[in-house]
Structures are given as C-alpha cells and as structure tokens.
Amino acid sequence: MQDVTDLPFMRLIARYGGPDWFVTEYFRITPDSKPDGLILKSITENDTGIPVIAQMIGQDIPALVRNAKLLEKLPIAGIDLNLGCPAPVVCRKDAGGGLLRQPERVDEILRALRDTIQGRFTVKCRIGFTDKAEFPRLLEVFQKHSINGLTVHGRTVRDAYKTPVHPECVAMAVRSMPCPVIANGNVVDVPTGLAYLRQTEAAGLMLGRGAIRHPWLFEHLRNHWEGRESRPKTGRDMLDYIQALYDMTAAFNPHFQADLHVQKMKRYMVFITTGIAEGELEYRIRRVTTEPDFFALCREFLDHDTPLPARPPVESSVFCGFSELR
Numbered sequence: 001m002q003d004v005t006d007l008p009f010m011r012l013i014a015r016y017g018g019p020d021w022f023v024t025e026y027f028r029i030t031p032d033s034k035p036d037g038l039i040l041k042s043i044t045e046n047d048t049g050i051p052v053i054a055q056m057i058g059q060d061i062p063a064l065v066r067n068a069k070l071l072e073k074l075p076i077a078g079i080d081l082n083l084g085c086p087a088p089v090v091c092r093k094d095a096g097g098g099l100l101r102q103p104e105r106v107d108e109i110l111r112a113l114r115d116t117i118q119g120r121f122t123v124k125c126r127i128g129f130t131d132k133a134e135f136p137r138l139l140e141v142f143q144k145h146s147i148n149g150l151t152v153h154g155r156t157v158r159d160a161y162k163t164p165v166h167p168e169c170v171a172m173a174v175r176s177m178p179c180p181v182i183a184n185g186n187v188v189d190v191p192t193g194l195a196y197l198r199q200t201e202a203a204g205l206m207l208g209r210g211a212i213r214h215p216w217l218f219e220h221l222r223n224h225w226e227g228r229e230s231r232p233k234t235g236r237d238m239l240d241y242i243q244a245l246y247d248m249t250a251a252f253n254p255h256f257q258a259d260l261h262v263q264k265m266k267r268y269m270v271f272i273t274t275g276i277a278e279g280e281l282e283y284r285i286r287r288v289t290t291e292p293d294f295f296a297l298c299r300e301f302l303d304h305d306t307p308l309p310a311r312p313p314v315e316s317s318v319f320c321g322f323s324e325l326r
C-alpha cells in the first residue's frame with residue numbers, strides 16, 4: 001500500500017506474525033522511470049523471512065517489460081500488476097484501475113509480461129471500472145495468459161471504498177480462473193475473513209487496512225485455523241504498536257523531523273483509531289501537530305488494560321459495509 005507498507009512497516013508486521021507473502025507498494029512504471037529506491041529497499045533489505053512480491057503499475061508495454069526484467073534480478077517471490085488503483089491521477093493516465101476500461105489493452109500488456117516474466121506473475125484487480133457487469137469480460141482476458149494468481153478487490157473503481165464488497169464476483173473468478181484467486185477488501189477481523197472465504201471459496205485472503213488497524217489479524221486467523229485461542233488486545237497493546245510504528249518508521253527516514261513524522265503517522269492512525277472511544281481519538285488525532293501532543297493523546301485513550309473493540313463500528317466510513325461479510 002502506497003506510503004504505508006514500506007520496509008519498516010513490513011518489519012513491524014512480521015513481528016506480529018505477518019502474512020505468508022508481502023506485496024510491495026507499487027512501482028510507478030513510465031517510459032523513463034527507474035524503480036523507486038525506497039520501494040526497492042523493501043525487497044533488497046527484506047530481512048523478515050517473509051517472501052515479497054514486487055508490484056508494478058503502468059500501461060507502457062516496453063517500460064513494463066524492461067522493469068519486469070530488472071525486478072526479476074532481485075530476490076522477489078513474483079511480480080504483480082496493479083489493475084485496481086482508483087486514484088484519479090492514476091486512472092487518468094489509463095494505469096491501475098483505469099486500465100479496466102480497456103480490456104484489449106490489458107490483453108496486450110498481460111501477453112507481453114507473461115512472455116517476459118520467468119517466475120510467478122500475478123494480477124491484482126477490481127471487478128470493473130464503473131459496473132460489476134464488466135467483470136466477466138475481464139476474467140476472459142485474465143484466463144488467456146497463464147497468470148499464477150489473481151487477487152480480486154471486490155469493488156469497482158467507481159465504488160472507491162464507499163460500498164460493501166461483492167463476494168459473488170470473487171466467487172465467479174474462483175470458478176472461472178485456472179489459478180488461485182485471493183479475496184480482498186473489508187476483512188477487519190476473523191469472522192469477516194472466514195465469511196469472505198466461505199462465500200467465495202477463494203484460495204486465500206489479502207489484508208490491507210484491517211491489518212494496519214489490528215496487526216494481530218494474521219496471528220488471529222492462524223490461531224483460528226490451528227485451534228488456538230486469541231487473547232483480545234488491550235489499549236496498552238495498541239499503544240505499544242503505535243510507539244513501535246513511530247520508532248521504526250522514524251529510524252528509516254534519513255530526513256526525520258518530528259512534526260512531519262506526526263503527519264505521516266496520521267496515514268496509519270486513520271485506520272488504527274477507527275472505533276476507539278466512539279471516534280473521539282480519531283477526531284482529536286487529526287488536529288494534533290507535535291510529537292508530545294501525539295503521544296499524550298494516544299496515552300490518554302490507550303494507557304489501559306481494557307480490551308479494545310474487536311471490530312470497527314458498523315457505520316464506519318473507513319471500513320464501509322464490512323459487516324455484510326457474514
């Protein structure tokens with residue numbers, strides 16, 4: 001995830017159990033781009049023991065091919081093509097989710113990349129640009145290119161993050177793709193993860209915002225499958241996580257300035273604070289500008305041994321419609 005899942009974040013999440021695979025932030029690929037140095041570090045300095053897949057975003061075929069060759073020289077578990085990013089600046093350039101408007105172009109890109117990539121080649125997509133009715137045609141294109149995996153974020157680009165996900169589309173992909181299909185979107189806890197898997201029969205889950213909010217989510221899912229209890233997490237557990245996140249991301253930043261770092265922390269805090277103290281921490285953290293105020297506020301709300309709410313509030317505007325995964 002852009003500006004979120006960098007090397008220090010991966011290292012921290014790995015301490016909490018972590019996923020089976022990481023996926024890098026996307027490398028923006030244009031005719032004259034070179035792979036971003038900081039994102040490269042999440043590959044070349046990955047000491048987590050968890051394999052990492054390099055993700056590219058772009059639509060220029062020679063550039064994508066050139067960068068895929070460069071990336072394959074590195075210790076990666078595969079290359080993933082992003083066909084889901086809804087950012088207007090990306091879609092306007094017909095990259096990411098914007099490419100879903102042009103299945104023929106996707107066809108050409110996948111052909112060129114499949115001919116180039118020797119190892120694992122996967123695709124991450126949404127279920128259409130404006131309408132889920134576009135999805136069957138996209139699946140026809142994906143089926144043609146022997147990709148090794150497909151991750152489906154069960155929303156259209158237009159949906160952004162404002163709707164529930166569509167498990168029936170992920171299930172359609174599972175039925176029609178010859179490769180493993182991974183379900184993505186709105187998994188916030190063990191029950192939502194299990195419901196998504198049950199409704200789709202997907203081969204696995206990709207977790208994004210839910211794992212930022214609750215880094216124990218990977219461990220809790222594993223505990224469930226392996227018959228172990230999961231201890232509810234307290235305010236103090238969360239405080240320790242926030243402190244570690246602050247320290248590790250700060251140490252990674254050669255231009256560290258406390259006030260700017262507080263702003264970076266807010267990218268994570270949007271997800272972490274959802275539902276704590278009925279939204280009061282979420283509201284107040286947005287207004288904080290200094291490091292002492294940031295930690296004083298976190299301590300005010302989290303320096304306790306009471307279990308935190310297991311899931312975000314049902315009416316959450318951040319995890320919109322997650323409760324429909326049941």
Ligand SMILES: Cc1cc2nc3c(=O)[nH]c(=O)nc-3n(C[C@H](O)[C@H](O)[C@H](O)COP(=O)(O)O)c2cc1C
Nearest residue numbers: 001002025026124153184185186187207208209210
């Ligand atoms: C801030 C932010 C950055 C993201 N960056 C990426 C990215 O670089 N590559 C990608 O495939 N998806 C990216 N996503 C999308 C997530 O991977 C995921 O598909 C989406 O958030 C839905 O899943 P979730 O509910 O588990 O978060 C990003 C999402 C957010 C909110």
